[in-house]
Amino acid sequence: MLNCGxxxxxxxxxxxxxTRCGAGVSFIVPAGxxxxxxxxxxxxxxxxxxPRLVVGCVAEYDxxxxxxxxxxxxxxxxxxxxxxxxxxxxxxxxAARRETWEEAGARIIVDAxxxxxxxxxxxxxxxxYRGHLATExxxxxxxxxxxxxFRPESIPWPEISFHSVGVCLERYLADxxxxxxxxxxxxxxxxxxx
Amino acid sequence: MLNCGxxxxxxxxxxxxxTRCGAGVSFIVPAGxxxxxxxxxxxxxxxxxxPRLVVGCVAEYDxxxxxxxxxxxxxxxxxxxxxxxxxxxxxxxxAARRETWEEAGARIIVDAxxxxxxxxxxxxxxxxYRGHLATExxxxxxxxxxxxxFRPESIPWPEISFHSVGVCLERYLADxxxxxxxxxxxxxxxxxxx
Numbered sequence: 001m002l003n004c005g006x007x008x009x010x011x012x013x014x015x016x017x018x019t020r021c022g023a024g025v026s027f028i029v030p031a032g033x034x035x036x037x038x039x040x041x042x043x044x045x046x047x048x049x050x051p052r053l054v055v056g057c058v059a060e061y062d063x064x065x066x067x068x069x070x071x072x073x074x075x076x077x078x079x080x081x082x083x084x085x086x087x088x089x090x091x092x093x094x095a096a097r098r099e100t101w102e103e104a105g106a107r108i109i110v111d112a113x114x115x116x117x118x119x120x121x122x123x124x125x126x127x128x129y130r131g132h133l134a135t136e137x138x139x140x141x142x143x144x145x146x147x148x149x150f151r152p153e154s155i156p157w158p159e160i161s162f163h164s165v166g167v168c169l170e171r172y173l174a175d176x177x178x179x180x181x182x183x184x185x186x187x188x189x190x191x192x193x194x
Numbered sequence: 195m196l197n198c199g200x201x202x203x204x205x206x207x208x209x210x211x212x213t214r215c216g217a218g219v220s221f222i223v224p225a226g227x228x229x230x231x232x233x234x235x236x237x238x239x240x241x242x243x244x245p246r247l248v249v250g251c252v253a254e255y256d257x258x259x260x261x262x263x264x265x266x267x268x269x270x271x272x273x274x275x276x277x278x279x280x281x282x283x284x285x286x287x288x289a290a291r292r293e294t295w296e297e298a299g300a301r302i303i304v305d306a307x308x309x310x311x312x313x314x315x316x317x318x319x320x321x322x323y324r325g326h327l328a329t330e331x332x333x334x335x336x337x338x339x340x341x342x343x344f345r346p347e348s349i350p351w352p353e354i355s356f357h358s359v360g361v362c363l364e365r366y367l368a369d370x371x372x373x374x375x376x377x378x379x380x381x382x383x384x385x386x387x388x
Contacts, residue, residue, distance in 0.1 A: 015213040019241070022211035022218075032336065034296075035281065047213070051280050052244045053319060086245050087229060091312035091381045092319055102228075113310060113379050118285035125247060125286060142226065183377035185307050187285045 013038075013049055020045045051123045054164075055095035056083020058172045059108045061133040064149035065169070068103045070161055071145045078161035081128065081168065082106075084143075096129040104147045105139035108132065115168045115184040126164040130172065130181060152176070163188050207232075207243055214239045245317045248358075249289035250277020252366045253302045255327040258343035259363070262297045264355055265339045272355035275322065275362065276300075278337075290323040298341045299333035302326065309362045309378040320358040324366065324375060346370070357382050 015038040023042035038047040059066040067079045082103040086095040110131040117126040175181045209232040217236035232241040253260040261273045276297040280289040304325040311320040
């Protein structure tokens with residue numbers, strides 16, 4: 001999961017050749033459109049590029065929150081909520097369950113969508129569910145160095161991986177303290193990379 | 195906005211050539227991955243494909259709801275909420291405002307996210323805001339035959355364009371009648387095309 005502009009490849013669109021016929025593409029505004037796209041002059045195929053959904057979960061067990069310490073860049077060694085790019089053929093809830101399984105080895109029950117965070121400068125929307133572990137079983141997946149359950153007062157704030165994860169956790173704990181969960185929407189501006 | 199499997203091109207992934215170097219690609223599981231991707235054997239570029247966000251709005255003016263009659267396929271001639279594919283560089287709320295402007299010629303204030311509908315079989319997530327028009331100004335954009343404000347009892351249900359639009363409108367009117375809006379999540383299974 002990425003939200004640091006200088007370390008993500010999400011912004012670096014390199015479409016030079018047509019995916020359908022292999023001809024060199026032009027970057028032009030197609031007829032009837034208002035934005036430039038990579039258009040193939042040979043076969044006419046238009047290569048649309050759209051924002052990607054990153055989906056994750058704030059998952060609780062016995063009052064503690066499941067976090068993963070990243071084994072990959074960006075932000076290797078920092079703590080994050082399990083989350084990642086949604087795949088074709090799945091629902092948003094499927095994606096939250098899959099990512100939590102892959103990164104944290106935990107089977108979760110998703111309770112409800114919790115936070116949606118637009119990060120326009122990297123063409124991403126981060127969507128976090130809230131959920132819970134059915135049992136206290138978890139283990140580090142390939143993208144995690146370790147996985148642990150944190151009491152709210154023990155969350156390692158200075159070692160949190162990404163701005164969106166911090167925003168989500170803050171709102172989650174505020175809602176939890178108030179005893180009522182809402183759905184939160186926000187937008188993140190570009191930040192200098194840590 | 196599409197949710198009919200046989201008329202959408204969203205499912206028809208035709209990646210035959212590498213966008214970076216033009217070589218023919220292979221459909222294989224990359225090292226460290228769990229799903230097959232279109233991978234370039236020449237330069238190594240992996241062509242990820244992910245679900246797209248379709249964003250729109252239930253916009254009210256004076257108790258009526260803004261609908262557009264589609265000027266394009268699929269579902270030409272049917273009534274829809276203003277909505278369309280989110281573009282790179284914008285937030286979800288930006289997308290709702292832009293689509294309502296482009297399709298309905300209306301400037302809206304978005305109030306809150308209202309419904310999120312996963313349609314896994316066409317690799318889409320439909321997100322609808324609720325909002326309102328600041329003034330009674332609207333006009334058909336290029337993708338609309340006409341635009342109109344409908345009282346709830348006048349909504350042309352048999353002529354509603356897409357399943358997701360119908361689901362969203364039903365939930366909106368139910369919440370409105372109850373006097374309290376919630377955020378709704380749902381999933382739509384494949385449907386036979388009308």
